[in-house]
Amino acid sequence: MITEGKAKIAAKIEKIPTRKMEVFYNPVMKLNRDISIALLTVLNEKNLVVADPLAGSGVRAIRFLKELPKRTIKKIYVNDRSSTAVASIKKNLKINKISKKIIISQKDANEFLKLGKFDYIDIDPFGYPGPFIDNAFAAINAGGILAVTATDTAALCGSARKACIRKYKAVNSRNWMMHETGLRILIGWAARKAEEYGLRIQPLLSYSKEHYMRTFCYVLKKGKHELGFSWLCSKCLSFGIGRKEICCKGKTTISGPLWTGRIGKPAIVKKVNKLLQEKFISTLLLDTESKVVGHYDLHEFASRHKLPNLPPLDEIALEIKGSRTHFNPHGIKTGKKPAELLRIIRKCAERQ
Numbered sequence: 001m002i003t004e005g006k007a008k009i010a011a012k013i014e015k016i017p018t019r020k021m022e023v024f025y026n027p028v029m030k031l032n033r034d035i036s037i038a039l040l041t042v043l044n045e046k047n048l049v050v051a052d053p054l055a056g057s058g059v060r061a062i063r064f065l066k067e068l069p070k071r072t073i074k075k076i077y078v079n080d081r082s083s084t085a086v087a088s089i090k091k092n093l094k095i096n097k098i099s100k101k102i103i104i105s106q107k108d109a110n111e112f113l114k115l116g117k118f119d120y121i122d123i124d125p126f127g128y129p130g131p132f133i134d135n136a137f138a139a140i141n142a143g144g145i146l147a148v149t150a151t152d153t154a155a156l157c158g159s160a161r162k163a164c165i166r167k168y169k170a171v172n173s174r175n176w177m178m179h180e181t182g183l184r185i186l187i188g189w190a191a192r193k194a195e196e197y198g199l200r201i202q203p204l205l206s207y208s209k210e211h212y213m214r215t216f217c218y219v220l221k222k223g224k225h226e227l228g229f230s231w232l233c234s235k236c237l238s239f240g241i242g243r244k245e246i247c248c249k250g251k252t253t254i255s256g257p258l259w260t261g262r263i264g265k266p267a268i269v270k271k272v273n274k275l276l277q278e279k280f281i282s283t284l285l286l287d288t289e290s291k292v293v294g295h296y297d298l299h300e301f302a303s304r305h306k307l308p309n310l311p312p313l314d315e316i317a318l319e320i321k322g323s324r325t326h327f328n329p330h331g332i333k334t335g336k337k338p339a340e341l342l343r344i345i346r347k348c349a350e351r352q
Contacts, residue, residue: 001095004030004059005037006066009092011057025057029124032214033060034276036122036147037067039205039216042271043145047074051118051139053109053132054125055080058089062096079105079112113139124149128167133190137197140219146201148190151212156182173255175232176297177239179208180327184230184293187215187259191225198222205272206263207284208327215263226261229254230293236338237301239294264288286323287333295331296341311348320344 011025055078113135155163158174200223206215233247273281302310322334
């Protein structure tokens, strides 16, 4: 018996979750579910019709019903194509004494999504979310919320270049910015998919964590998206938006298409941070507030410029009026050019 939040569920925990698990429960994804609940709480939506097409043990739906304000959910539809998973969901509902507001089905996820229209859809698969994204956009109500998780980080972060091109129709990069680039590719891909249905997305909260990336978006009527490319010079370490091919007399690394706007709404993430009081969310808030696409890795920067003593990153961030980033423990977000950053780091080092 496992306790997560206010839910109690009967599930087997595997050290390394795989597709072969008959009932999918991954304790590492607890924060994923914590954030989902916090976000819906601060949005204060009412009478939502919710869809969980890949429900596994049913823990997300159970936590939604037990932890969200009572009027948040009108109905929640949980689905899994596995008969074992459906039996587990029914068992866990009994354990938690839940019998209202929930409808269970055993179908292929895409067939399930064709059954109705929803205000909140959570696409949280094992791997690539692509097989479900079209039906999700077809099933979401305008003004609804779409949550998308991707665990195929090899494709998004540069290890599997061909896979990224095939799946996300984008070019990734394998460098210190790979997690930010990967998340922006995921959001940008979702935005381009939305356009196919005459819709647009507005990111509410997005992040990269351990083995997965996740974005929550409002799905709205047609409008413009902030899409483009990013570039990085491996020689001077400068970066920016666009397709700048030459810098420092050398070629740059170009990634995209990807999302070039904010990865979330600062006011909403601030409320989520206040509710959860997690250091991770505090750092994520800094990323959400920043309009800078890309970041410096200060350990790489110090190594490149042969700086013997690197001052504390928080001190440097304060001096340059930049911020730390959840994408990289050694990362700093700033619009400063490399020469200016180098001058400031040396100035900070002299004060030590």
